[in-house]
Structure formats: C-alpha cells, structure tokens
Amino acid sequence: MQEFVIVGGGQCGARAALALRDHGFAGRITLIGEERHLPYERPPLSKEHLMSSEGIEPPFIVSSAVLAERSIEMMTGDTAVILERESRSVELASGRRVAYDKLLLATGSSPRRLPSLEGMEHVFYLRTHDDAQRLSQRLVPGGHLAIIGAGFIGLELAAAARQRGLEVTVIEAQPRILMRAVPEAIASRVHALHESHGVRILCGTSAGRIAAHAAGITLSLNEGEVLDATTLVVGIGAEPRCELAQQAGLSVENGIAVNAALQTSDPAIYAAGDCCSFPYGDKRIRLEAWRNAQDQGAHASANMLGAEKPYEIIPWFWSDQYDFSLQIAGLANEATSTITRQIDEEAVILFHLADDHRILAASGWGRGNRIARDIKVAEMLIAQRARPAPDALSSAAVSLKSLLSRS
Incomplete structure (x- = not known):
C-alpha cells in the first residue's frame, strides 16, 4: 500500500x-x-x-x-x-x-518578527487561532491599540478594534498603506475609509525605542512623538x-x-x-x-497521483474592512497603463494593462459584494489574455461578460 x-x-x-x-x-x-x-x-x-x-x-x-x-x-x-x-x-x-x-x-x-520585542509584555503577532483568542481578550473598549504595519492583517485588525471601541494607531514605514499589493488609487480609498472610522494612520513613520510597562507599551516614533498604547500588534508580513x-x-x-x-x-x-x-x-x-x-x-x-498538470490559476486576493471589500485578480507589477471603470459612487475597478493592452490584473473596491461578479469575469479575461477596447473596459454600461472570447 x-x-x-x-x-x-x-x-x-x-x-x-x-x-x-x-x-x-x-x-x-x-x-x-x-x-x-x-x-x-x-x-x-x-x-x-x-x-x-x-x-x-x-x-x-x-x-x-x-x-x-x-x-x-x-x-x-x-x-x-x-x-x-x-x-x-x-x-x-x-x-x-x-x-x-x-x-x-x-x-x-x-509572521515576520521584530527581534528586539521578543518576550516583551503586551506585544502580539496574529497567525493562529490561539493568537486571535489571546488578542481578542485584550481588545477592551477604551484601550489603545498600536499596530506596526499597514498591510491586510494590520488594517483588518484596525477595523475590528475600532468596532470594539478602541483607539487605534497604525504605524507604517512606507510612504502609503498596502504598498506591496494594492495600487495607490485604491489604497487611498482604503486609507480614507479607515480615517473616517477614527483610525489614525502614520505613514513614513517608524518606531525607535519600544518599552513595556505595567499598563502597556510606549513607542518613541521617529518624528519625536511618544505614543502610549495598551497593546501592540506587529503585522509586518x-x-x-x-x-x-x-x-x-x-x-x-x-x-x-x-x-x-x-x-x-x-x-x-x-x-x-x-x-x-x-x-x-x-x-x-x-x-x-x-x-x-x-x-x-x-x-x-x-x-x-500522476496528473502532471501545470498550475495556471490566476492569483486572487481579498480583504474585508468594515462593510467594504477589496479584491485583486492577477498581478499588476508589470502593467504600464491603467483603465478605470467606475461602477457607482463607491465601487470602482482598475484594469492594469501591458504594453500590448492585454489585461494583466484587475483591482476592485466597493461596498459588500458589489465588485465580486466583475472581478470574477476579470479573472477570465486575464486567463484569456484578452485585449478589449479601452472604451469598453471603462464603461460600466458595457457588460464585461460581453468581452469574453466565445471560442
């Protein structure tokens, strides 16, 4: 056997x-x-x-x-x-x-760890169910949660903490949030949503000296500010x-x-x-x-079991924050141009194109599941190496399904 x-x-x-x-x-x-x-x-x-x-x-x-x-x-x-x-x-x-x-x-x-914080009280990483259980018990209304890292984990955590009544500060060393995975046009919308919910986001900022005390953590920021928090979460990838x-x-x-x-x-x-x-x-x-x-x-x-089939599935990412959803299909790293498709006042999809106008990726942002169907069709267009007319991609009046090849 x-x-x-x-x-x-x-x-x-x-x-x-x-x-x-x-x-x-x-x-x-x-x-x-x-x-x-x-x-x-x-x-x-x-x-x-x-x-x-x-x-x-x-x-x-x-x-x-x-x-x-x-x-x-x-x-x-x-x-x-x-x-x-x-x-x-x-x-x-x-x-x-x-x-x-x-x-x-x-x-x-x-989780990528910060060696200087090993063993320090009030510092958390989030990867396992047990991590989540321990952290959840710390999210007490009126507390102050500091988060190092404005990636998906850090921002999802920020949204959850705000909804539980905590003050939240996100510290990001990069010039903007979601620097690695999300285009700036959508990242700016995510940033604005968090600020509208009371999250303080400090981009281009790093924490120098970090010290624990009986009631929490003190972070000395590079701009001279001293931040006092009850809990610190590190989410740096x-x-x-x-x-x-x-x-x-x-x-x-x-x-x-x-x-x-x-x-x-x-x-x-x-x-x-x-x-x-x-x-x-x-x-x-x-x-x-x-x-x-x-x-x-x-x-x-x-x-x-012997199939020997190549793995050719289009990459897909998602993140829910408050009542909005962010979805990305494909990889936009090598895109040279972008076409915007405004679905409604809140929902938008960006199509990221190669030099030959082939769709490499699509990034969407909207309330609830508003963008889910279009991102699914965008995956199919990426797989087909489609090169639709720019006007068709940008117009919400044109069904994306109509752009799929029938062959």
Whole structure:
C-alpha cells in the first residue's frame, strides 16, 4: 500500500488530503499539524474572531468524524523536524518516524518578527487561532491599540478594534498603506475609509525605542512623538516556513522552489501554499492567500497521483474592512497603463494593462459584494489574455461578460 504524507495541517494540507480521496487514492494518508487544533480557516482570525472577547471555536475545515470516515490519519500538536530523503521518512518532535512514498510540504508561513520585542509584555503577532483568542481578550473598549504595519492583517485588525471601541494607531514605514499589493488609487480609498472610522494612520513613520510597562507599551516614533498604547500588534508580513526543506537540501528561492507541477527538486516531494514559490509567466512568485492555498493543495494532490498538470490559476486576493471589500485578480507589477471603470459612487475597478493592452490584473473596491461578479469575469479575461477596447473596459454600461472570447 502506498503511503502519502502531508506536513502542514492548515488550509492547504487539509484540502490536499481530502482531494487525494476525491481523486480515488486508496493508500494511507497521514496529515501532520503542529497546532493542537484540527485544520481550520485563517481569514476569520483577523475579522470575525476579533469581534468578541468570548471563546470562539476555530472555523474548522474538517471534523474528526470526516477524517475517520475518509481514513485520513491526523497528527496534531507535533512538528516535523527532520526530513530524510534517502529513506523517505519524516521524523517528528515526538520521536515518531513516518515513512512516505510521496510527500507534500504545506508548511505555510509565519509572521515576520521584530527581534528586539521578543518576550516583551503586551506585544502580539496574529497567525493562529490561539493568537486571535489571546488578542481578542485584550481588545477592551477604551484601550489603545498600536499596530506596526499597514498591510491586510494590520488594517483588518484596525477595523475590528475600532468596532470594539478602541483607539487605534497604525504605524507604517512606507510612504502609503498596502504598498506591496494594492495600487495607490485604491489604497487611498482604503486609507480614507479607515480615517473616517477614527483610525489614525502614520505613514513614513517608524518606531525607535519600544518599552513595556505595567499598563502597556510606549513607542518613541521617529518624528519625536511618544505614543502610549495598551497593546501592540506587529503585522509586518510573513516568511515562508522552509526549515524542513532547507535541512533536507531541497531548492529554496523565496520559498520552497517548485516547478509548474508543484514538484520540488526531489521528484517524490511536492510543496504548495504559502511556503512555496512557483512559476507564473516568466517569473517565480510566492503567494500568501487563502484561495492559493486551497487551489494548490488540491492541484498538488492530483499531480502526486500522476496528473502532471501545470498550475495556471490566476492569483486572487481579498480583504474585508468594515462593510467594504477589496479584491485583486492577477498581478499588476508589470502593467504600464491603467483603465478605470467606475461602477457607482463607491465601487470602482482598475484594469492594469501591458504594453500590448492585454489585461494583466484587475483591482476592485466597493461596498459588500458589489465588485465580486466583475472581478470574477476579470479573472477570465486575464486567463484569456484578452485585449478589449479601452472604451469598453471603462464603461460600466458595457457588460464585461460581453468581452469574453466565445471560442
């Protein structure tokens, strides 16, 4: 009987394990997770789960009953520490050794940390359900939450904290918020929304000396201001979990390097999700996104069974803040022009084009699900390498679906 092992008990690993059974794999599946919980969804941790100080169960992806029904062995609270490629086995922190015929590394990512703050009271990072539970208990009305980093996590957290009655200050070293992932035209709208809800955002600002005291944290900012907060959250990005791959001598390049089939430099080992970098067009990218983790987990499972299909799904990101949603399809890094499609007073989509007018990406912002349908169609246009007329893209009177190729 073949034995497949998945290291990583998050979204990616769990979806891969379930997909193996869906694809008809009848061998043994072992899923290894270092957290004490069964696999759960992470996006709610910076949103709904911070809205209550009461204990909330993680949003589980799969139950013990389903794991048993599908004959998936789940090891929780244990960490893979040694990968032996010659013997095809993984040694765990508990001392247990698990053999494999095929291995999937879905080790995810971990928050980028500030070494000077290690062990300091009142300082938090947000990655796990337990992190969210501890932080939620600190979000007491009347408190002051300081956040270092104006990325998705920091801003989602800011929105949740304001809705719970805290004063919130966001400190961002870059000239504007969401510098890495979101175009300025939309980032400015996000910035304005937060300020309208009372969030203070300090861009181009860094914290020098940070000190803890009995009631909280004091931050000395580079502009001379001394900021006093009850709680500090650091949200300055994430780093891929590559320790196991590096120890085993696998190729690592901004994550565990895989080919188009999500296969590492060892043919018996695959990688997927936040931990891996993969080919996209003529470059190599790494995505920290919910849907990428889900899609790559399922895709890797099919290729472990011999499908050998390239992963060609268009990148997609989303973030909910207050009652607005931000969605981005594709990557706009190499765009040379932008066309704006104003849907209504609050909702807008930007189409990012290459030199040949091909759509590379689309960025949308609007209340509720106002932009969801158009972003979904934009994904299809990107996949088709479409080059619609600029007037058609900019006019909300023209249905985006009408621009899709029928061939």
